[in-house]
Amino acid sequence: MSTFYPLRVAVLTVSDTRTLETDKSGGLAVEALGAAGHTLVSRAILPDDLNGLREAFRALIVDPEVDVVVATGGTGITQRDVTPDALAPLVTKAIPGFGELFRHLSYADIGAATIQSRAEASLCDGTLVFLLPGSTGAVKLALEEIILPQLDSRTKPCNFAELLPRVRGTARG
Numbered sequence: 001m002s003t004f005y006p007l008r009v010a011v012l013t014v015s016d017t018r019t020l021e022t023d024k025s026g027g028l029a030v031e032a033l034g035a036a037g038h039t040l041v042s043r044a045i046l047p048d049d050l051n052g053l054r055e056a057f058r059a060l061i062v063d064p065e066v067d068v069v070v071a072t073g074g075t076g077i078t079q080r081d082v083t084p085d086a087l088a089p090l091v092t093k094a095i096p097g098f099g100e101l102f103r104h105l106s107y108a109d110i111g112a113a114t115i116q117s118r119a120e121a122s123l124c125d126g127t128l129v130f131l132l133p134g135s136t137g138a139v140k141l142a143l144e145e146i147i148l149p150q151l152d153s154r155t156k157p158c159n160f161a162e163l164l165p166r167v168r169g170t171a172r173g
Contacts (some may be wrong), residue, residue, distance in 0.1 A: 002154040005161055007067040008043035009033050010060050014053060014073035014080050014083050015134065018045055025072040025132075025139045032143045033070070038151065041065050048074050053086035061124045063089060067164060068151060069127060070143075073134035075118045083120045083131050091129075095121040098130065098146060102138075109137060126159055126168035 013026035020026075028122070030040055042063075046056055060069050074083030098121035102155055106114040117144070119142065121130045132142050153161040 002156075004037055005153040007038045007151055007161060007164070008041045008065055009068045009070060010044075010062070010063075010066045011040065012043075012056060012069060012071040012167045013134070014048055014071060015045060016047045016080065018073075020045065024136050025134050028136055029070050029072060029132075029143060030130040030137050032140075032148065033151075036148050036152065038068075048082055050082040050086050050096050053083060054090070057087050057090055057129065059081055059125070059163045061129070069129045070132065070147065071130065072132045072139055075120075075131050077116055077118070081118070084120055087122065087124070087129060087131060090124045091122040092125055093123040095123065096154050101146055102132075102142055105141055107140065109141065123167065126164065128164070 007156060011026050011029045013023050019057045026045065030043060034040060042060065043165070044056065046052055056070070060066050074081045097159070099119050103114045103117060106117065117133050119132055121128065130142070132139050136171065141152055149155045150160045152159060
């Protein structure tokens, strides 16, 4: 049996209107990641501001205490939806399969409206970053069907959790 390796996770909600008390999507992410055995190292709510978001992403990416960032909100196509644009210059390697799979799975729930989502995942230096829509349904789907299995070192045939040490050059013996 494989060993479970808890990862250190930051949850970032992008919203002009939510607070910690009203942030159901961020709360859902925190709860699900914690229940899976991961450690929450940071939680924040930031407005839909491109430069502010970029600086927040940059700080989380360089923080040695953060393995994974899960961001909710700001992935649509309106003028205020700037989360993917804020992250773009910080991406080392895009992980297009995440967005493709998310939209495929989401199609069963919301039909062709899934095309409006710019949900994505990327490797930024040695940090995994997932950008999710702000709806609780989308966050639940992404976590349960894609992210949590990939952050579990016991998932076979492969998973992000076992790849992170190799990506960072700190492979476990």
